[in-house]
Amino acid sequence: MEQTAMTSEGNVLSREPMLSVRQLVKRFGGLTAVNKVDMDVYPGEVVGLVGDNAAGKSTLIKCIAGVHQPEEGEIYFEGRRVHFSHPIEARDAHIETIYQDLALAGNLNVGANIFMGREIKKPFLGGLVKVLDEEFMLQESRKLLEQLKIHIPDFTQEIETLSGGQRQAVAIARAVYWKAKLMIMDEPTNNLGVVEQRQVLDLVRELKSQGVPVILISHTLPDVFAVTDRIVVMHRGRKVTDKKTSETDSQEIVQYMVGALDDNRVDA
Amino acid sequence: MAVAKGSAPQSGEPSKRGDRRRQLVLTLSRVWAWAFLGLLIAFFVITVPLSSNGSVNFLTVRNSQNILMAIVSVLLLGLGQTFVIITAGIDLSVGHMMSLASVVSALVLREVFNAGVPLFPAVAIGLLAALATAALVGFLQGSIIARLKVPAFIVTLGGGFVLRGVALLMSDNSTVIGLPPGVRDYGNESLMYFIPGDSGGLYFFNRPEVSGELVRSMDRILPYPVIIAAIVVILMAFLLRRTAFGRHTYAIGGNQEAALRAGIPVDRHLIQLYMLSASTAAVAGFLSTLRFTAGSAVIGDPLLMSSIAAVIIGGVSLAGGAGSIIGTVIGALIVAVLTTGLVMLNVQAFWQFIVIGIVIIVAVLIDQSRDLIVSRMRSGA
Ligand SMILES: Nc1ncnc2c1ncn2[C@@H]1O[C@H](COP(=O)(O)OP(=O)(O)OP(=O)(O)O)[C@@H](O)[C@H]1O
Numbered sequence: 114m115e116q117t118a119m120t121s122e123g124n125v126l127s128r129e130p131m132l133s134v135r136q137l138v139k140r141f142g143g144l145t146a147v148n149k150v151d152m153d154v155y156p157g158e159v160v161g162l163v164g165d166n167a168a169g170k171s172t173l174i175k176c177i178a179g180v181h182q183p184e185e186g187e188i189y190f191e192g193r194r195v196h197f198s199h200p201i202e203a204r205d206a207h208i209e210t211i212y213q214d215l216a217l218a219g220n221l222n223v224g225a226n227i228f229m230g231r232e233i234k235k236p237f238l239g240g241l242v243k244v245l246d247e248e249f250m251l252q253e254s255r256k257l258l259e260q261l262k263i264h265i266p267d268f269t270q271e272i273e274t275l276s277g278g279q280r281q282a283v284a285i286a287r288a289v290y291w292k293a294k295l296m297i298m299d300e301p302t303n304n305l306g307v308v309e310q311r312q313v314l315d316l317v318r319e320l321k322s323q324g325v326p327v328i329l330i331s332h333t334l335p336d337v338f339a340v341t342d343r344i345v346v347m348h349r350g351r352k353v354t355d356k357k358t359s360e361t362d363s364q365e366i367v368q369y370m371v372g373a374l375d376d377n378r379v380d381a
Numbered sequence: 382m383a384v385a386k387g388s389a390p391q392s393g394e395p396s397k398r399g400d401r402r403r404q405l406v407l408t409l410s411r412v413w414a415w416a417f418l419g420l421l422i423a424f425f426v427i428t429v430p431l432s433s434n435g436s437v438n439f440l441t442v443r444n445s446q447n448i449l450m451a452i453v454s455v456l457l458l459g460l461g462q463t464f465v466i467i468t469a470g471i472d473l474s475v476g477h478m479m480s481l482a483s484v485v486s487a488l489v490l491r492e493v494f495n496a497g498v499p500l501f502p503a504v505a506i507g508l509l510a511a512l513a514t515a516a517l518v519g520f521l522q523g524s525i526i527a528r529l530k531v532p533a534f535i536v537t538l539g540g541g542f543v544l545r546g547v548a549l550l551m552s553d554n555s556t557v558i559g560l561p562p563g564v565r566d567y568g569n570e571s572l573m574y575f576i577p578g579d580s581g582g583l584y585f586f587n588r589p590e591v592s593g594e595l596v597r598s599m600d601r602i603l604p605y606p607v608i609i610a611a612i613v614v615i616l617m618a619f620l621l622r623r624t625a626f627g628r629h630t631y632a633i634g635g636n637q638e639a640a641l642r643a644g645i646p647v648d649r650h651l652i653q654l655y656m657l658s659a660s661t662a663a664v665a666g667f668l669s670t671l672r673f674t675a676g677s678a679v680i681g682d683p684l685l686m687s688s689i690a691a692v693i694i695g696g697v698s699l700a701g702g703a704g705s706i707i708g709t710v711i712g713a714l715i716v717a718v719l720t721t722g723l724v725m726l727n728v729q730a731f732w733q734f735i736v737i738g739i740v741i742i743v744a745v746l747i748d749q750s751r752d753l754i755v756s757r758m759r760s761g762a
């Protein structure tokens with residue numbers, strides 16, 4: 114599958130952001146969950162989005178993914194202004210979001226999940242009706258998982274009999290198959306074992322090497338430092354810093370997370 | 382088990398053994414309904430002659446056809462219901478929908494025939510009228526459930542009452558009679574006829590012109606309603622197993638939110654399912670009109686519980702996500718064999734209810750323990 118022809122080196126040099134968020138505001142009643150946030154994501158870049166509980170990370174990415182509609186501000190994707198009024202519209206623009214458990218149907222097998230909602234059909238009875246092309250979908254799934262180096266012994270197994278890490282891998286694989294141009298992951302390693310967490314991080318690197326930019330929300334700073342190119346910290350709805358991963362360390366990031374440091378402080 | 386790049390550390394001997402054990406549990410839980418049906422039949426084959434000193438047998442041609450005739454309505458009510466319950470919904474209105482369809486098809490058939498339309502087209506128009514009514518009812522109920530987010534239990538409970546009222550109203554509080562007598566043949570004749578003995582034989586399509594003792598010993602094999610039900614079974618199994626429509630049904634039952642995010646038009650799909658459910662019930666109502674040469678506003682109501690029982694014994698989970706058409710067929714067979722067999726053993730009616738009730742609960746227990754064992758094995762793996 115051709116994600117993009119660019120190399121990961123070239124991507125970082127590319128100065129046209131894939132995603133631009135400008136002065137985004139989202140309120141819930143009296144609470145301003147996201148407050149005038151600016152954020153850019155460049156092709157092939159992994160951006161870590163961190164912050165304390167209730168900092169507004171999930172709300173921000175839900176605005177990008179079409180789950181919420183922001184009150185103010187603009188979102189540009191591939192240079193064009195976008196307004197997603199439904200998650201499906203964001204998906205149609207190839208923005209894929211991975212949540213911990215929301216994306217898969219546990220009673221269906223791997224192939225059925227990867228093709229959920231976009232099943233491949235073939236003619237039956239001389240084209241009178243269309244039936245599912247199980248064979249094709251299974252083969253494609255097998256190829257895809259091999260390519261992403263995901264190991265699942267039995268493809269006909271129902272998803273709910275797989276481990277959490279395997280399920281997360283299937284969800285990511287599906288996004289890749291449908292040519293994600295931006296992958297958003299909200300705490301994808303939550304509830305996973307240590308080995309499985311590492312496997313998901315490997316997948317993030319694999320995506321990066323294929324040129325797919327990733328926004329990764331995580332509370333585990335070592336993970337964030339291990340895979341990201343840039344780290345954005347939020348505190349009480351505001352973006353407090355935006356630093357190259359190579360130019361900071363976890364102590365500094367923690368200071369931003371607790372509000373002790375703030376690059377955008379406006380003295381009132 | 383591992384997502385591993387490279388080797389999977391945990392997948393050694395023990396997890397393979399676990400896989401095999403899990404497979405065994407799954408297989409057992411899949412075949413239990415078949416095994417139970419087989420055991421039931423064996424039980425009645427032995428006990429029925431014993432209790433009658435050999436004068437009555439369970440597995441005769443006639444009795445097998447009686448059982449098939451008996452399951453037609455329950456099965457048809459259960460077929461659409463299977464789809465609905467797979468999405469974790471429920472349709473409590475199918476019994477009254479069957480009654481309404483019986484009344485509507487009888488009225489339309491009678492009026493159209495009296496207006497001079499020949500019998501066969503008149504019967505076909507009766508069926509279409511019943512299906513159109515079902516489509517409307519299913520659309521209204523489904524829309525309230527899917528778009529206004531009122532629980533299916535409430536909507537179809539209330540809807541059932543409304544349908545019952547409308548059926549009684551349209552039938553003038555009773556039965557629709559005055560249907561052309563030829564209708565009877567559609568509902569009672571069969572594909573084959575069998576007369577035992579030297580003067581008998583096997584006849585296809587046309588009822589042999591016989592009289593007296595021979596008529597009484599004549600068996601009807603594969604009555605038309607059974608054939609129609611079988612066709613609907615095949616269509617529904619195809620729809621559920623082989624098409625994107627069926628796949629979406631399972632996906633919604635497995636994780637409605639995920640289905641929505643995957644771009645499946647969940648609301649529209651649910652509406653279509655309630656239309657489907659009403660439609661298979663309408664076929665049941667239509668067939669009962671043919672069978673009794675009359676429309677009845679109360680024919681379906683008593684069958685609702687049995688039909689839900691058949692679906693559940695057949696392994697459809699009320700929590701959604703699991704079930705199959707063949708399971709519902711087996712469930713309906715179990716209910717019918719049990720009822721017929723107990724009647725032939727002269728067991729009183731209240732015992733039949735008690736036995737069926739216990740079977741329902743045991744069936745669900747078996748399904749649940751399967752889920753428990755499978756999930757335990759997973760977390761243990
Ligand atoms: N749908 C909603 N309705 C009302 N308030 C909401 C809603 N979603 C989020 N909030 C509020 O907005 C604030 C930001 O929540 P958000 O989920 O974005 O935080 P987060 O940074 O993702 O936190 P965590 O790390 O705990 O996931 C919180 O105070 C939360 O209670």
Ligand SMILES: [Mg+2]
Pocket residue numbers: 170171172299
């Ligand atoms: Mg969050």
